Amino acid sequence: xxxxxxxxxxxxxxxLAPEIAKPLVETSRVVVLPAGTRIFGPGQAxxxxxxxxxxxxxxxxxxxxxxxxxxxxxxAGESCALTTACLMGYEEYQAEGIAETDxxxxxxxxxxxxxxxxxxxxxxRFVFTAFSVxxxxxxxxxxxxAFSRIDVRLAQKLLELAGPGAQVERTHQQLAAELGSAxxxxxxxxxxxxxxxxxxxxxxxxxxVRAEALKNLAAAP
Amino acid sequence: xxxxxxxxxxxxxxxLAPEIAKPLVETSRVVVLPAGTRIFGPGQAxxxxxxxxxxxxxxxxxxxxxxxxxxxxxxAGESCALTTACLMGYEEYQAEGIAETDxxxxxxxxxxxxxxxxxxxxxxRFVFTAFSVxxxxxxxxxxxxAFSRIDVRLAQKLLELAGPGAQVERTHQQLAAELGSAxxxxxxxxxxxxxxxxxxxxxxxxxxVRAEALKNLAAAP
DNA sequence: ATCGGTCTGTGACTAGGTCACAGACGCATG
DNA sequence: CATGCGTCTGTGACCTAGTCACAGACCGAT
Numbered sequence: 001x002x003x004x005x006x007x008x009x010x011x012x013x014x015x016l017a018p019e020i021a022k023p024l025v026e027t028s029r030v031v032v033l034p035a036g037t038r039i040f041g042p043g044q045a046x047x048x049x050x051x052x053x054x055x056x057x058x059x060x061x062x063x064x065x066x067x068x069x070x071x072x073x074x075x076a077g078e079s080c081a082l083t084t085a086c087l088m089g090y091e092e093y094q095a096e097g098i099a100e101t102d103x104x105x106x107x108x109x110x111x112x113x114x115x116x117x118x119x120x121x122x123x124x125r126f127v128f129t130a131f132s133v134x135x136x137x138x139x140x141x142x143x144x145x146a147f148s149r150i151d152v153r154l155a156q157k158l159l160e161l162a163g164p165g166a167q168v169e170r171t172h173q174q175l176a177a178e179l180g181s182a183x184x185x186x187x188x189x190x191x192x193x194x195x196x197x198x199x200x201x202x203x204x205x206x207x208x209v210r211a212e213a214l215k216n217l218a219a220a221p
Numbered sequence: 222x223x224x225x226x227x228x229x230x231x232x233x234x235x236x237l238a239p240e241i242a243k244p245l246v247e248t249s250r251v252v253v254l255p256a257g258t259r260i261f262g263p264g265q266a267x268x269x270x271x272x273x274x275x276x277x278x279x280x281x282x283x284x285x286x287x288x289x290x291x292x293x294x295x296x297a298g299e300s301c302a303l304t305t306a307c308l309m310g311y312e313e314y315q316a317e318g319i320a321e322t323d324x325x326x327x328x329x330x331x332x333x334x335x336x337x338x339x340x341x342x343x344x345x346r347f348v349f350t351a352f353s354v355x356x357x358x359x360x361x362x363x364x365x366x367a368f369s370r371i372d373v374r375l376a377q378k379l380l381e382l383a384g385p386g387a388q389v390e391r392t393h394q395q396l397a398a399e400l401g402s403a404x405x406x407x408x409x410x411x412x413x414x415x416x417x418x419x420x421x422x423x424x425x426x427x428x429x430v431r432a433e434a435l436k437n438l439a440a441a442p
Numbered sequence: 443a444t445c446g447g448t449c450t451g452t453g454a455c456t457a458g459g460t461c462a463c464a465g466a467c468g469c470a471t472g
Numbered sequence: 473c474a475t476g477c478g479t480c481t482g483t484g485a486c487c488t489a490g491t492c493a494c495a496g497a498c499c500g501a502t
Binding site for chain 2: 061063064065067069071082085086088089091092093094095114117118119121124125128129130131132133135136138139140141142143145146147180221
Binding site: 171172173183184187188191201203204 | 479480481482483
């Protein structure tokens, strides 16, 4: 994306007045990051407000014992809202952001971000809306980690991660990291799903056979 | 607090220019809420940005099965930062805020908030800093719920909640709700702490006898 | 003194996380 | 093709935490 029309990728920004959009486009730059890039993390503070044009970024929290849990994903058209709040505040961001695919993004410098927040009600709305979605989602995750059964959460996650062809290309270890659980536990649950004929598994791939059954379980209290 | 000098309670706001502070003080009002008041929750969206002059507000998340977990507390001198983000965005706030003591607070209307964000870099810094502290704390809670042992978390919580005289005035049920655990589990852990001589318990009250021992456990990985 | 509500204790059981280790699979290399 | 290696998966034994059912204990009000 060498052109300057990336604003069109973000519905919340289309309504920006030209005198607002101009400095935004002029001071920000489009960056391309290969899959696997660590974008921010402890000891690597983010330095700009990121808007994703293409690809996804996975934000996860690692425990001292080496276990992990995925907090959320930033997809095309969205922004790294929480990262930025921490960028604007003083606090060290403890989570880690990894490019899950090749990523194309707009990097808005901190000073431009602050300027836009001051000058545009539209931009404020865009930022705070993104914020509220993330925070609400974090609350949901806390509730699920604390109170939901692992089989229900796994069923939800499989449906969420399923690509075309109802295929989930993840190892048991990766699924465990998604949910903050352990590999063995995920393996046993998957065995049980398979025994019931809901999925078919092979090395690194899970095929969903009976999505309805999974949805039914995922909707359980 | 009938006077208008409440701004002095908030270090982050002292530096506001007079022409900024004036509309802030004029359009906001000081409210007093008795202990136990439900300030916001599902179906009861907050309608203003709250700055606490005195008292504490407990923000918690309830599960469908009736269990609860405390997300954070807002104390005197702090703001309901996350609530407001959700207020400015569109998302329904799923958590619940309860006045834990009698509360005295400044309610800043949404329009004034938006105006201040636009006009004052100081105010923006104040808001985003509050934000980042809360978000960072949420990440810590997710990590602890997912990966930490309940005895370690209970020891931390006892130390955190201890009032003067090293006394914690909570029932087992309340402690369980703090941690998102179950009453019986908390009771057994407390029994074990007592057996080791670290605490002394009676109905509704826990006395910390050996704070050092609890600190030691709380610092465990 | 008794009653009712709240708070606490306990045993039996289930779910989920931990540990140790054994195979199985896929792929590169000789 | 055979070999070897790293990754991925399966399994049993065990431990921790949460669930369920129920029994008492405490405490203030009548």
